[in-house]
Each structure stands twice: as structure tokens, then as C-alpha cells.
Amino acid sequence: MKILLLFLFALAAPAFAAEPSPLTATLKLTHTAKDNWRADFEFSEPVEKLELSYTGTSYRQQAWHIRTPGVALQRHGDDELLVASEPVRRVSVDVDLFLPYGEKSYTPMDRYSDGGTDVFLGFFDGRAIVAGKPRALLIRFSLQPLPGEHAVAPPDDPQLPDMYAYFGPSQAIQGGASKLILDPATPAWAQEVLRTTTDRVSAFYTQSLGRPLLFSPLVMVAMGDLTRPGYSVKGGAIGYQLVYRMEGAQVTLDTPDGRARLAHVVAHELAHIWQNSVKQGGIGEGPAWVHEGGAEALATAALRDSGIVSAEQSSAMVRQLVDECIVLKESTDGYRGTYACGFKRHVDSGVAPVVLWKRMMNLSERSGQSYSPTMFEQAARQ
Ligand SMILES: [Zn+2]
Structure with a gap:
């Protein structure tokens, strides 16, 4: 992915x-x-x-x-x-x-x-x-x-990071927990997954991390080239915005795998929104495996516990990430290592992701320091 x-x-x-x-x-x-x-x-x-x-x-x-x-x-x-x-x-x-x-x-x-x-x-x-x-x-x-x-x-709030501006024919429409600017070419299945996953995963993070968001996320979804072969979903989270680009002919097909992959990206990017939902600290320049592995761990928990994927699909996701990390020789250095091995370190900590990240957010907010491996160790030991 x-x-x-x-x-x-x-x-x-x-x-x-x-x-x-x-x-x-x-x-x-x-x-x-x-x-x-x-x-x-x-x-x-x-x-x-x-x-x-x-x-x-x-x-x-x-x-x-x-x-x-x-x-x-x-x-x-x-x-x-x-x-x-x-x-x-x-x-x-x-x-x-x-x-x-x-x-x-x-x-x-x-x-x-x-x-x-x-x-x-x-x-x-x-x-x-x-x-x-x-x-x-x-x-x-x-x-x-x-x-x-x-x-x-x-x-216009200097506390928030710089985000995206939108120019075009659409206006943001209110979804459940979010506002959306959806490309009119977004396939119906993807619109449904984007809306329901955003709503249910937001509710899960609000409740399990004990922090409601101070703002309603703006979800911006653009379709790239839907004629070339393949399936690609890219996402980014910044401030209160979630920005996605979907590409490839397989995006037009409604499949269980396509749904699970899109839901996974949504749950991952929403996790970053919560990781940064602290008064000070949050994601900084520390090693990316802490927040990327954390987003993967939170996402798998959110998708399973809110019933978006089955227990079976969830175990398969966990196994795939752990296996990927083993192939990478447990190194968090490379691009994929930040995700897969960052995730495995969360699994190895033996602490549930939402419990660990509740502690991380409190530690970060109290100290003003951004997330770090030291903070991760401290949260895992608490
Ligand atoms: Zn990420």
C-alpha cells in the first residue's frame, strides 16, 4: 500500500x-x-x-x-x-x-x-x-x-499548520463527523467507504483516546488517472484536513480488498489527526517509526473494533505487517520500515495501541516535546 x-x-x-x-x-x-x-x-x-x-x-x-x-x-x-x-x-x-x-x-x-x-x-x-x-x-x-x-x-488561525486551499466548482458538504469535497468521479463504493470509515473511526478515536477533536475534519478526495492499470490510494493528514488521491483502473471496481485498503488509509491518516490533537508537542522531527508505526497500530485496532474489517481480515493485516518487518530485518530505517517495523514495535510492547497512545499524547502535551523513541519506552513501561 x-x-x-x-x-x-x-x-x-x-x-x-x-x-x-x-x-x-x-x-x-x-x-x-x-x-x-x-x-x-x-x-x-x-x-x-x-x-x-x-x-x-x-x-x-x-x-x-x-x-x-x-x-x-x-x-x-x-x-x-x-x-x-x-x-x-x-x-x-x-x-x-x-x-x-x-x-x-x-x-x-x-x-x-x-x-x-x-x-x-x-x-x-x-x-x-x-x-x-x-x-x-x-x-x-x-x-x-x-x-x-x-x-x-x-x-485563519496561527496555531494551525498551513493546509490546502481548494479552488473549483465544488463546495464542502457536511458528512457525519466531517466535511467533504469529493471528486464527482469518485466511485460510489469509495464515497461510502470514505464517509462511513471517517465517521466510525473518528468515533472510535474520540472515545478510546478520550479526546474529541476541536474541529470537524475536512476530507478532500481527488481522482487521478483512472485508466492506467493498478490501484493506488495516497493520503495525507495536516491540521484538520485529510487529503486523498486515488488512481488506477481498479479503483473503479468495488472489491472487498479495495474497500479494506481504502479503509486502512483513512484509519491511518485519521490516527495522525489525533496524534497531533495535543495542545503542544505532537508529531515532530523525531524518528518517523514512532508516529507511522503508531498510526498503523491505531488503524488496525480502529478497523477491528469498529467492525469495519472482520477479525480474520484484521489478523491478516497484522500478520502482513509483522512479516514485512521480519523481511526488513526489524530495521525501522527505510521507508517501509517506519510503517512495518514501527508497527511491530507496538505489537512487541504488549500494550494496546489506544492505551499506549493515550499515554503518549499526555506525555507529549505535558512536556511540549514531540513523540520520540524515549517517550515510547516511557509510555510502554507506565
Ligand atoms: Zn502516516
């Missing part, structure tokens, strides 16, 4: 705690044509450089075209920055549609079959250099859709 590996970059508080107050900025994102946007930054003070967040792709190199004279996009290894020959208050960038997926980061955009588009706002964020000193950025986003189109913006 392909699941987009998530790294929640801690762009906000801790790294910049000792630095001066954040620099405020506005970013107006205008949908100018079907496949084009314009991003207009306005900073409260003149800026020399803008250090941008990691995309994992050539997104900015390919899709960004700087309009402001004297400003250039530079790349140093994994780092990208906008550099101005003279300090600037305004920077304007044309942005083209860009659909490739990046590893270890968020997909820059998702496209729906009706032309709707999710655009990741986090890739416009970063850190400013003002008078030679780094300053955290506090950006307020405003969205301008095409005439007759809708734009759905995340809430």
Missing part, C-alpha cells in the same frame, strides 16, 4: 523561540486561468531573502515564475530560497499546475476530474531574512477564485 509519508515541518514555534517577533505578511493567491495562479506576497518590512519549506520535488523550479524584477529562486542542496538584489516589500510569482508527488513531503497540488484543485499553502511559507536576521513569518492567506468558482480556505 502506498501511503504518503508525512513530515510535519515545525516551521512555527520551537526553532525560532529565541528570535525576534514574527514578520507579518499577506499572500493573495489568485486563480488566473484553469492551470495558473498568481501568488502576491506583501511583507510588513522589506525582506532580503525568503527561506522556503522543503517540497521534496522540483515544484518551485518548474512551476514558479518570479515576476518581480531583482528577485530570483535559488537552490542550495535541499534548501530553496527567494533572494532579492535589494530588500523588497512585495514579491509576485506566477504558479503553474504541478501534479508530481514528492516523497517525505506534501504533494504541492491535487487535481479533481472536474478541474478543481487543492493547492498546498505551506510551500509559500518559510522564514524571512530582514536586515541580516532570520524572522519567522506569520502569513495571512487570501484566495481569489476564477469567476463563478468557489475557493475554500483553511481557517
Whole structure:
């Protein structure tokens, strides 16, 4: 199963705690044509450089075209920055549609079959250099859709991470526990699985982890190419959003295996929403096996206990992950190791996933530290 590996970059508080107050900025994102946007930054003070967040792709190199004279996009290894020959208050960038997926980061955009588009706002964020000193950025986003189109913006709350903006013909509709923007090409079986799994697994996490969410998740589902062979569901969780892209001809077929795989991705991504539903701490830059293995452990428990999969299917899922980890020689280092061996460490702890994660969330919230192997050991021993 392909699941987009998530790294929640801690762009906000801790790294910049000792630095001066954040620099405020506005970013107006205008949908100018079907496949084009314009991003207009306005900073409260003149800026020399803008250090941008990691995309994992050539997104900015390919899709960004700087309009402001004297400003250039530079790349140093994994780092990208906008550099101005003279300090600037305004920077304007044309942005083209860009659909490739990046590893270890968020997909820059998702496209729906009706032309709707999710655009990741986090890739416009970063850190400013003002008078030679780094300053955290506090950006307020405003969205301008095409005439007759809708734009759905995340809430303007600096406590929340940057999320996706939606531009397109749809409006978010209220489901049970969530709001949804569904691609009209989403097969009926997948719509049903998305809705019921989101509702039942949310109820399970709320009850078993003892924490209701402070917001209703926004589920955004885009269909990719449904003609090429195969079945792929990718998902990501950020803030209160769950973003999915489904691709491949087998997605159009209603099968028990297809249902179980989609439900598994939904339960996994929802687990991340809960893992981050703490006042401080949460998922940080510690080894990914802790939160990825944790999401797998929580997901298998949720799917079994809420009756979405049978006891038999659930045991098969557990066996498959454990066997995969044994093939990987118990190493949590590789991409799949974070999932399969992270999961096996949860199994080996002998503590039920919901009990372990209730403790983890309390430990993280109390200390303000992000999830770590040390915290995992501590929670397992409690
Ligand atoms: Zn994950």
C-alpha cells in the first residue's frame, strides 16, 4: 500500500523561540486561468531573502515564475530560497499546475476530474531574512477564485499548520463527523467507504483516546488517472484536513480488498489527526517509526473494533505487517520500515495501541516535546 509519508515541518514555534517577533505578511493567491495562479506576497518590512519549506520535488523550479524584477529562486542542496538584489516589500510569482508527488513531503497540488484543485499553502511559507536576521513569518492567506468558482480556505488561525486551499466548482458538504469535497468521479463504493470509515473511526478515536477533536475534519478526495492499470490510494493528514488521491483502473471496481485498503488509509491518516490533537508537542522531527508505526497500530485496532474489517481480515493485516518487518530485518530505517517495523514495535510492547497512545499524547502535551523513541519506552513501561 502506498501511503504518503508525512513530515510535519515545525516551521512555527520551537526553532525560532529565541528570535525576534514574527514578520507579518499577506499572500493573495489568485486563480488566473484553469492551470495558473498568481501568488502576491506583501511583507510588513522589506525582506532580503525568503527561506522556503522543503517540497521534496522540483515544484518551485518548474512551476514558479518570479515576476518581480531583482528577485530570483535559488537552490542550495535541499534548501530553496527567494533572494532579492535589494530588500523588497512585495514579491509576485506566477504558479503553474504541478501534479508530481514528492516523497517525505506534501504533494504541492491535487487535481479533481472536474478541474478543481487543492493547492498546498505551506510551500509559500518559510522564514524571512530582514536586515541580516532570520524572522519567522506569520502569513495571512487570501484566495481569489476564477469567476463563478468557489475557493475554500483553511481557517485563519496561527496555531494551525498551513493546509490546502481548494479552488473549483465544488463546495464542502457536511458528512457525519466531517466535511467533504469529493471528486464527482469518485466511485460510489469509495464515497461510502470514505464517509462511513471517517465517521466510525473518528468515533472510535474520540472515545478510546478520550479526546474529541476541536474541529470537524475536512476530507478532500481527488481522482487521478483512472485508466492506467493498478490501484493506488495516497493520503495525507495536516491540521484538520485529510487529503486523498486515488488512481488506477481498479479503483473503479468495488472489491472487498479495495474497500479494506481504502479503509486502512483513512484509519491511518485519521490516527495522525489525533496524534497531533495535543495542545503542544505532537508529531515532530523525531524518528518517523514512532508516529507511522503508531498510526498503523491505531488503524488496525480502529478497523477491528469498529467492525469495519472482520477479525480474520484484521489478523491478516497484522500478520502482513509483522512479516514485512521480519523481511526488513526489524530495521525501522527505510521507508517501509517506519510503517512495518514501527508497527511491530507496538505489537512487541504488549500494550494496546489506544492505551499506549493515550499515554503518549499526555506525555507529549505535558512536556511540549514531540513523540520520540524515549517517550515510547516511557509510555510502554507506565
Ligand atoms: Zn502516516
